[in-house]
Amino acid sequence: MADREKILNILFSAIDDFNEIRPGEAPISKSKDTILFGSGGVLDSMGLVTFIVTSEQKIAEETGISITLADERAMSLRNSPFRTVGTLADYIHMLMAEQE
Amino acid sequence: MLITGTSRGIGAFLSGYYAEKGYQVFGCSRGPVDFELENYRHFCLDISDEKQVLAMFTDIRKACGRLDVLINNAGIASMNHVLLTPYATARGIVDTNIIGTFLFCREAAKLMQRHNFGRIVNFATVATPLKLEGEAMYAASKAAVVSLTQVLARELAPLGITVNAVGPTPVKTDLIRSVPREKMEALISRQAIPRFGNMEDIANVIDFFISPESDFITGQVLYLGGV
Numbered sequence: 001m002a003d004r005e006k007i008l009n010i011l012f013s014a015i016d017d018f019n020e021i022r023p024g025e026a027p028i029s030k031s032k033d034t035i036l037f038g039s040g041g042v043l044d045s046m047g048l049v050t051f052i053v054t055s056e057q058k059i060a061e062e063t064g065i066s067i068t069l070a071d072e073r074a075m076s077l078r079n080s081p082f083r084t085v086g087t088l089a090d091y092i093h094m095l096m097a098e099q100e
Numbered sequence: 101m102l103i104t105g106t107s108r109g110i111g112a113f114l115s116g117y118y119a120e121k122g123y124q125v126f127g128c129s130r131g132p133v134d135f136e137l138e139n140y141r142h143f144c145l146d147i148s149d150e151k152q153v154l155a156m157f158t159d160i161r162k163a164c165g166r167l168d169v170l171i172n173n174a175g176i177a178s179m180n181h182v183l184l185t186p187y188a189t190a191r192g193i194v195d196t197n198i199i200g201t202f203l204f205c206r207e208a209a210k211l212m213q214r215h216n217f218g219r220i221v222n223f224a225t226v227a228t229p230l231k232l233e234g235e236a237m238y239a240a241s242k243a244a245v246v247s248l249t250q251v252l253a254r255e256l257a258p259l260g261i262t263v264n265a266v267g268p269t270p271v272k273t274d275l276i277r278s279v280p281r282e283k284m285e286a287l288i289s290r291q292a293i294p295r296f297g298n299m300e301d302i303a304n305v306i307d308f309f310i311s312p313e314s315d316f317i318t319g320q321v322l323y324l325g326g327v
């Protein structure tokens with residue numbers, strides 16, 4: 001299974017892809033503390049949707065594992081997994097562990 | 101370009117039509133195709149089976165890295181009075197016509213958004229606006245396809261993707277073989293132009309929707325024959 005470090009790196013390369021498909025918009029910085037969504041976040045709701053899709057595609061490409069990031073559970077968690085790059089990496093780590 | 105339901109009927113015609121125009125065409129149906137075309141690749145799958153659909157999109161992504169056009173042609177109908185419509189028939193129509201269309205729109209849009217360009221064409225039918233008796237579940241499923249088309253047009257517009265639908269009149273394919281002749285004639289007589297549709301009528305509408313110039317046309321349902 002991919003460890004947390006590897007997942008973070010996958011998310012960083014998703015960020016590279018994402019920045020590339022949105023020229024003209026402020027690029028997202030590759031740090032686990034980057035606030036993605038919610039107050040102070042760099043993404044609006046459409047940006048979050050495309051970022052989730054890009055991340056799912058990157059995870060599938062790099063690990064061969066298909067996971068669905070935005071399911072009902074993710075949406076109903078009190079602490080949103082989409083808050084920062086780091087919280088998203090933790091959430092992906094958990095989903096992958098469950099799939100094992 | 102990706103076309104669903106290519107083993108026969110309208111989908112088989114469209115595969116040849118667009119392959120000849122130079123498109124790299126990916127097609128799918130449960131059964132195999134009986135034609136061979138240079139720039140055509142076939143996948144045998146059920147369009148309502150998420151696992152199989154995801155696997156096909158992974159293959160397309162690996163092979164091409166992009167998808168510009170999706171034609172959601174696969175569909176099933178069943179001529180039956182509502183009192184005689186089995187649950188399994190109703191379920192099959194919902195799964196193929198609604199869930200299948202949804203899955204392909206979703207997965208295609210994920211690929212299309214990478215290049216901020218996409219054209220999706222769904223299949224409606226005149227049976228919906230004409231409220232065709234004997235096709236309740238079919239007409240209802242295609243009404244759902246119309247709604248899906250209109251809402252997705254809005255959701256996918258920011259990604260450069262247009263979503264439209266073509267609504268054919270009866271075309272002579274297997275789909276309508278079991279419909280009695282009098283019923284067919286009665287239906288056709290309700291069109292402004294009372295004749296059978298042909299494959300070229302449908303291709304003409306799709307050509308219009310997918311052309312690069314049609315980037316301001318989305319959420320539209322174009323019924324043929326003046327319905």
Ligand SMILES: NC(=O)c1ccc[n+]([C@@H]2O[C@H](COP(=O)([O-])OP(=O)(O)OC[C@H]3O[C@@H](n4cnc5c(N)ncnc54)[C@H](OP(=O)(O)O)[C@@H]3O)[C@@H](O)[C@H]2O)c1
Nearest residue numbers: 105107108109110129130131146147175223270271273275
């Ligand atoms: N013909 C008409 O008069 C008419 C009128 C209005 C609208 N339409 C619409 O036009 C579209 C095409 O119709 P058609 O007349 O060409 O029908 P058709 O001749 O019956 O062909 C339907 C195609 O869809 C495929 N298909 C059906 N269920 C599938 C599934 N679950 N998974 C994958 N493929 C599936 C079939 O292949 P397999 O069986 O091998 O899977 C076949 O290739 C449909 O959406 C239909 O509703 C047709």
